[in-house]
Amino acid sequence: MTERQGHHGGVNGGGGPQPHPYAQQPNPYAHGEPYGQQPNPYGQGAPLNPYAQPSPYGQQPNPYAQPSPYGQQPNPYAQPNPYAQGGAPVPYAQPVPAQPTPATPPARPAAPAAPAAPASPGAAPPADQFPGPGPRRNRAAVLLQFTLQWIYAPLWIAALVALFAILLWSGGGGPSGPDSDAWLKVNRTFIPPRRLKAELTGRPEDWERYLTPILERRIRAAETKHAAGDGEVCEDLSRVMRVKFPVRLYRGLGAAGVVRLAERYGWEGGSAGGGTERVWIRRVFPAPAPSFAPGPHDPPAAPGTPWGPRPGRPAFLLPFMFVLQIAYVPVYGVLSLLIFQGRHPEPDYWDRWGARWAVGPCAFWAEFSGSAAAWDRHVRRVLNRTNTGNASPGGRLRINLATYRGAGAQRALWIAAEKGYVLDPAYAPTPEVCVRLLHRPAAATA
Structure with a gap:
């Protein structure tokens, strides 16, 4: 019992406790602490690996390393370039003649700026020269006028009908009206329901919504008239069409707004000098x-x-x-005005209709007989009658188909040339409808 204790407890023989050889020494193969805490057993500066040999290429130069023959020493195979700069000339090269360097021409002085051309008197002014929206009307006055117009407008129309009846039956000796025809146009004081909202709100979008269909309708009518030969002829043979808008149609939009709407359809603002009561496009x-x-x-x-x-x-x-046209021509005209409002998409509709369904008193015998001499006399008679106010140079006149039907448009040109008229170049020829002539006195002597 005592010996076992002495052997294990370390009291055998009176000696002290002996350390366990494997418990006290660290494991040299353990990871993380190989020789960090223990001194190097192979001496100071020795490698930890006893079998490691110093690299012959690390601290000592490589005995097999040879210097590059082309790096520090010249290449023994390198040959000088015989055609390099400074060497022999190229054997097949042709001599290039030296080109003289062109002298730089002296700088040309800048041309003075051309003066701006004066604006044409007929040119349209810019849009910013047109006035803006006008002052709004009183709402109470607008509502009062809208209410009372249903009473005074019928009375006004009845008074106009009675006045015309008096003038017709009195043989011209009745009362005469004023010089202006404003009193004949009842619509100028009439507020349609579509305009009532724009007058009450005063917003530009409401005025634009009211004016747009009116502007489209008047532009189409003007273009139809141009196709029928209407318009003011300019010096360059172009023609100008104009449309007027009174201020009651665009009060809350302004003349500038009317011009802006017209530009969408290819039109432009006309003269801005007409005052604030109207605008022209x-x-x-x-x-x-x-x-x-x-x-x-x-x-x-x-x-x-x-x-x-x-x-x-x-x-x-x-x-x-000839007899019946006295009755059916006025009837057809009144019906067209009431039903179709006198508007037809076909240009020169009335001239075509008259040449087909009417007979002129002067052209009756020429068409009835079919004689070429009768047609010539009829054309000369019409030219003499219409030449009264167009005899000056530059005067223009028109001859309809009913005048030269049996003679032909070319025969009418021949008769008109005797009086100094030529075919007007400002209009496209339409011999199936009419012939437009321009007075040039030199043409009569040519």
Whole structure:
């Protein structure tokens, strides 16, 4: 018992406790603490690995390393370039003649700026020169006028009808009206329901919504009139169409707003000097392209062609048409005004209708007989009558188809040339409807 204790307890033989050889020594192969805490058993500066040999290439130079023959020493195979700069010339090269360096031309002085061309007197002014929205009307006054107009407008129209009846039956000896025709137009004091909202709110968008259909309708009517030959002819043979708008139609939008709307349809603002009570818009239509038209002395056109004689109506129908037209022409005109409001999309509709369904008293015998001499006398008679106010140079006149039906448009040009008239270049020729002439006295002596 005592010996076991002495052997294990370390009291055998009176000696002290002996350390366990494996418990006290660290494991040299343990990871994380190989030789960090223990001194190097192989001496100071020795490598930890006893088998490691110093690298012959680390601290000592590589005995097998040889210097590059092309790095520090010249290449024994390198040959000098015989054609390099400073060497022999290229054997097949052709000598290039030296080109003289062109002298730099002296700087040209800047041309003075051309003066701005003066504005044409007929040019449209810019949009900023047109006045803006006008002052709003009193709402109470607008409502009062809208209410009372349903009473005084019918009375006004009845008074106008009675006045015309008095003038008709009195033989011209009745009362005469004022010089202005404003008292005849009841619509100027009438507020339609569509404009009532714009007058009450005063907002520009409400005025624009009210004015846009009116502007579109008047622009279409003006373009139709231009196709029918209307418009002011300019010096360059272009034609100008103008449309007027009174202030009651655009009060809350302003003249500048009207011009802005017109520009959407290719129109522009007209003269801004008309005051604040109206605004004009206009459009310049260019001169028509030159088209074929026979001269008065060219060979006569064949019958039935646009420039030749047109076929006449049956002779036995002419007397009936001459008598009945006294009744059906006014009736058809009134019905057209009431139902169609006198507007037709086809240009020159009334001229075409009259040439088809009416018979002129002066042209009755020429068409009834079909004589070429009678047609010539009729054309000369019409030219003499219409030439009264257009005899000055530059005067223009128009001859309808009913005047030269049996003679032909080319024959009418020949007769008009005797009085100094030529075909007007400002209009596209339409011999199936009319002939437009321009007075040039030099043409009569040519």
